[in-house]
Amino acid sequence: MIEAGRVRVNGRVVKELGTKAEPTDVIEIDGQPLAKPQRLRYVMLYKPLNVVTTRGEPQNRPTIYDCLFAEDRILHPVGRLDFDSCGLLVLTNDGELTHRLTHPSYEVPKVYRVCTKPWPNRELMRDLVRGVELDDGAARAIAARYVAFDTCELTLTEGRNREVRRMFALSEREVTYLCRTSYGPLSLGRLKPGKARPLRPDEVARLRAAVGLESG
Numbered sequence: 001m002i003e004a005g006r007v008r009v010n011g012r013v014v015k016e017l018g019t020k021a022e023p024t025d026v027i028e029i030d031g032q033p034l035a036k037p038q039r040l041r042y043v044m045l046y047k048p049l050n051v052v053t054t055r056g057e058p059q060n061r062p063t064i065y066d067c068l069f070a071e072d073r074i075l076h077p078v079g080r081l082d083f084d085s086c087g088l089l090v091l092t093n094d095g096e097l098t099h100r101l102t103h104p105s106y107e108v109p110k111v112y113r114v115c116t117k118p119w120p121n122r123e124l125m126r127d128l129v130r131g132v133e134l135d136d137g138a139a140r141a142i143a144a145r146y147v148a149f150d151t152c153e154l155t156l157t158e159g160r161n162r163e164v165r166r167m168f169a170l171s172e173r174e175v176t177y178l179c180r181t182s183y184g185p186l187s188l189g190r191l192k193p194g195k196a197r198p199l200r201p202d203e204v205a206r207l208r209a210a211v212g213l214e215s216g
Contacts, residue, residue, distance in 0.1 A: 006030050042199040042207070043072050043091045046191045053080040053089070064089065067194050078102060078183075079159050087112070087180030088188050090199075090207070100211035101184070107157040108184045108210060109142065115177035116168055120152040124171055128154065132170050136160065139167055150176070184210040 005013050008028045009021050021027055027034045047053070051062045061083070065073045068091070075091040078101050092098060100106050114120070124146075131140035143155040154164060165175045181188055185206040191197065199207070205215040 001029060038093060040094045041072065041075060041092060042094065042204050043068070043075060043196050044186060044188075044191065044199055044203075045089045045091060045196040046188055046193050047081050047086050047089045048193040049086045050083060052083050053077050064091075068196055072196065081180060082162060082178075085178040085180070086193060087178075088183050088186060088191075089180075090183060090186065091196075097208060097211065097213060100213065101207075102159065104158055106211045109155050109157055109182075110159065110180055110184075111182040112154045112156070112164055113147075113177075113179045113181050114152050114154060114164060114168070114175055115150045116152070116173040117150065117176050118173055119150045120146055120168075120173065122146045124173075125152060127171070128167060132167055134160075134163070134166050134170075139163055141167075153181075 001007055002015060002017055002019070005015055006029055007014050008031075009019070009025050011026070011028075045064060045067060047064055048067070051064055051067070053064055055063065055065060057063050064077065068075075072091065075093055076098065078090040078092060078098050081087060081089055090101070101108055125141075125144035128141045128144045131138050133139075139156075139158065139160070141154045141156055143153075145153045147153055154167075156163065164178055168175050186199070186203060201215075208215060
């Protein structure tokens with residue numbers, strides 16, 4: 001294609017093999033510009049309560065994109081959190097990572113802090129680890145811990161629709177608060193509700209390693 005004069009760099013036809021180009025140069029083949037490689041970006045958001053995860057919102061409710069800088073509003077969320085749930089949400093444009101993190105076969109652990117009414121107890125924690133039967137199949141926590149009073153902590157590897165709430169509903173308990181505190185190797189740390197930050201390179205590496213991907 002180069003020898004045939006089909007390649008132009010910054011509007012100039014290039015016919016010499018081995019010609020170099022800079023990342024900022026406009027390269028065209030047959031008059032059509034080449035798409036530049038997309039820079040992968042990874043962001044952690046502390047989704048606040050009463051905010052939807054979807055981009056389009058017909059009811060004009062606030063969305064997670066209201067919490068992001070303009071440059072991050074092109075990113076898509078990895079999974080979702082319900083309107084009445086809060087916590088850690090990862091956003092990225094890394095399609096392969098998104099697929100693996102959300103596919104149940106990779107069994108990425110997610111930790112939830114849950115408050116219920118009536119209060120949970122240690123017996124209920126044992127039942128949730130043994131497993132319960134939901135209307136769309138069996139579900140179980142890989143770990144469950146009673147914390148104190150109305151609060152407990154569950155670790156799940158699935159992400160079915162309102163799964164945590166439905167698991168507690170079987171024991172006639174209403175979930176009054178649900179917060180995802182960690183996703184795989186990531187945790188909220190000191191991040192405040194409604195705030196977002198880019199993932200550090202070591203966090204990206206650990207997140208990708210958790211699903212068998214090399215560092216980007």
